[in-house]
Amino acid sequence: MKKIVIALVLILSFALCQNVCAQDMIQIKGSDTLINLVQMLSEIYMQKNPGKYIAVTGGGSGTGVAALINDKCDIANASRLMKPKEVDQAARNGVSVNRVVIAMDGLSVITNGNSPIHQLTADEIGKIFRGEITNWSDVGGPDSSITLYGRQSNSGTFVFFRDAILKGDYSQNMNRMNGNAQIVEAVKQDVSGIGYVGVGYVKAVTGLNVLKVAARAGMSYASPLSSEDVKSGKYPISRPLNQYVNGTPSGDTKAFLEFELSPEGQKIVEEEGFFPIPLEYQEFNKKVGL
Amino acid sequence: MTVVAAQYNRRRPWINPKIKEKLIHGFFFANGMISVLALLGIFALLTMTSIPAFREINIGSFLTGFEWNPTSYVKEQYGIVPMLVSTLMVTVGALLIAIPLGIGTAAYLSDVASPKVREIAKPIVEILAGIPSVVIGFLGIVLVGPILSKIFHTHNGLNAINGSVLLAVMALPTIISISEDALKNVPSSYEQASLALGASKWQTIARVKIPAALSGIIAACMLGMGRAVGETMTVLMATGCAPAMPKSMLGPVRTLTSSIAIELGEVAYNTTHYYALFALGLVLFLITFFINMISDIILHKYEKVNR
Incomplete structure (x- = not known):
């Protein structure tokens, strides 16, 4: 009987503490x-x-x-x-x-540091992630297949990038990574890779190209690392x-x-x-x- | 006089022994039933929650469709074939690695190793079973992946082989310890007879003991397979999870378990997508249920033979 009383008191005090703690x-x-x-x-x-x-x-x-x-x-x-x-x-x-x-955020499109790709138009990025362009030679790179790294469908970045840039579905061949950091790691290791992450994840990282992006062919390229370009909207994927x-x-x-x-x-x-x-x-x- | 009566009273059972017996019996019976009820409850819940999915999804296209994209920008697709194939690929791959290794280790532990080595090695194998799957998945990203991409000259190591290697590591403890038990249970007269006929130790293990313990070993492999089919976090982290139909063992795959884990966190309740994920769970449940049932039947057969 005593034990039961003690147990009850413990449970009650724990529940009370939880209520109090939860308020703050x-x-x-x-x-x-x-x-x-x-x-x-x-x-x-x-x-x-x-x-x-x-x-x-x-x-x-x-x-x-x-x-x-x-x-x-x-x-x-x-x-x-x-x-x-x-x-x-x-x-x-x-x-x-x-x-x-x-x-x-200037949503940043990244390639491997050893990739010759440093800039793309928003249209090209869309085609790449929709799976319409599958070889780097189509956008001025070497003859090598493109490996796509994106997020999983519970990601806001996944949805934003799709609605703003792709305006269609992601390629079914895109690897679905578990977070920004995983995409950064994967692209750092993969010379054929391309991915998209929040700009906060690329500023201090080496071994990556943070691509300059133009809204359309013929327009000037802007970098997500430039605060003016992001604020003014010249960088086309800011959010x-x-x-x-x-x-x-x-x-x-x-x-x-x-x-x-x-x-x-x-x-x-x-x-x-x-x-x-x-x-x-x-x-x-x-x-x-x- | 009163003292004696008090002592007598204390010794007298406060409850009729027969009733007590029945109560204890009932208590253990109830304990046994809980797991049975839990299984039935899970099955019922999965089935009930899966059924509404097929109000909007054609069950034929669910089972034979090649595209899974419930959050599509254009048109929602619910086809589970790529996921079934992916699950099959990583599982078969894992078993191809784990079965020879597992049986070899079991034979070594039961027949070759000195008691001292066995005392050290067996607990270590069992500790392997306790490593959290997320840790193994992490090793897949930072260790196994880069090694595989160097060996096979691929761009990255997020592929079915990576998943297979990791799942093999996770299935090994099950396969080893159950196979070892099976080998131990082979009557020693078999071994003695074989040795007396002039067979070498290797011949005795390979041609007498392993065949005699075969049903136990098969059951061990089936249980290991059940483990591999149901594993989630490891494959989620290490296989790339691209939803396309897998093309080779060197390409990314997305298993049934990873799809459920990825999508259940964000799905709106009581939508078709939500119900479809439960249908995936039901498919997965049925797969593991049948694997376990078959292994149980085999084990049972083996017990009868050796009795």
């Missing part, structure tokens, strides 16, 4: 492109605000959005926009979705990186979002290889009170 913890989930950046932001935020806890996990934008729809996290990282279907689904679960833009929240942010969640958008937060964004948000998105964020 901000749960962030989603995009693999954003995970390093948001982890860095949250670490510095926690250092400056002792007693605040943030848990950041990955899994892909699709995973984060699914968690937000089911009200399983406070903030969903997404490197793509939520689909109207997903917003509806969230509404049915009583989650009213608001979007905050926290950084800009906002988003965080989605349930309702109007308040309390701890709001404080963290404000930190991310503050000059200090935006400086961390730059240090992590991404770009600070331009004026139009600063205005956009004001709509949710940030």
Whole structure:
């Protein structure tokens, strides 16, 4: 009898602690492109605000959005926009979705450092990833087959790149890798490889060509590493990186979002290889009170 | 007087022994039933959740289709043939590596090795079974992949062979320990008779003991196969996961398990895609179920023969 009482007390106190702990913890989930950046932001935020806890996990934008729809996290990282279907689904679960833009990404197309390919047009990239061009000689390279490295379908980058550049389906022969870092590693080892990753993953890496991309043949080529080209939209595959929240942010969640958008937060964004948000998105964020 | 009565009372069982016996019997029976119920429950759940998928997908094109692309930009496709072929390729590849190695090791451990070597080697083989699959997958990316791409002069090492090698490593402990048990269970009179007839040790192992233990060894291989078919994380990491129909052992493959693992995390609940993933799970369940059943039948046969 005594043992049972002790066990019950233990279970109850554990459950209580979980409730208390859960209140202070901000749960962030989603995009693999954003995970390093948001982890860095949250670490510095926690250092400056002792007693605040943030848990950041990955899994892909699709995973984060699914968690937000089911009200399983406070903030969903997404490197793509939520689909109207997903917003509806969230509404049915009583989650009213608001979007905050926290950084800009120049989605980078990469080849191996020993590849002679340094620039391509958006059209050529589309053809390569749709599987219509399968040999490097068709785009001015050596006579060698192309190995494609892309993401899995739960990735926001997978969806964004498909909708923005391919406007069609990926080649069935594309290798589906488990994250940005895996694509970087694979392309570094494969001289015939081509892949796409967030710019934060290529800035400090050697052994890669970060391709310059032109929107159309005849237009000038721009690099995702140039902050002006990305901000001005001259680099054709730039995109906002988003965080989605349930309702109007308040309390701890709001404080963290404000930190991310503050000059200090935006400086961390730059240090992590991404770009600070331009004026139009600063205005956009004001709509949710940030 | 009162003291004696108290002692007597304490000794008297508080429950009728016959009822107690029945209660204990019932308790163990219930324990046994739990796993049976769990199996039936899983099967029922998979079946129930799979059925809605076929409201929109033609079951014929599901089983014979060559393209799997449920999140397509253009048109959703649900064909499982490339995944079945991929699963078959990595499994057969794994068994081709693991069976000779496994039987060889088992024969060595049961008949050749000195007791001291056996005492050290056997636990090490068993520890191999405890390495997390994600660690083995990681080794596939950083170690096996680069080696394979050098040997075969391919652009990369994310291919079916890589998956096979890793799955072979994972299936080995099962194959070795069950085969070794089977070899140990061969009556020693067989061995003695063979040696008395002038056969060498090698002849005795290869022509007498292994054939005598064959059904146990086959069952071991089938169980190893079940392990290989169902493994997820390792193949997900090491085989490239391109959904196209595999062309060779040196190309990327995408198994049934990796497709479920990749897509289940992001799929919207109660959509055709969601149900289709459960249908994949059902196919996988049936495959492993039949493999296990066949190995069980073989094992059973072997027990009868040796009794």
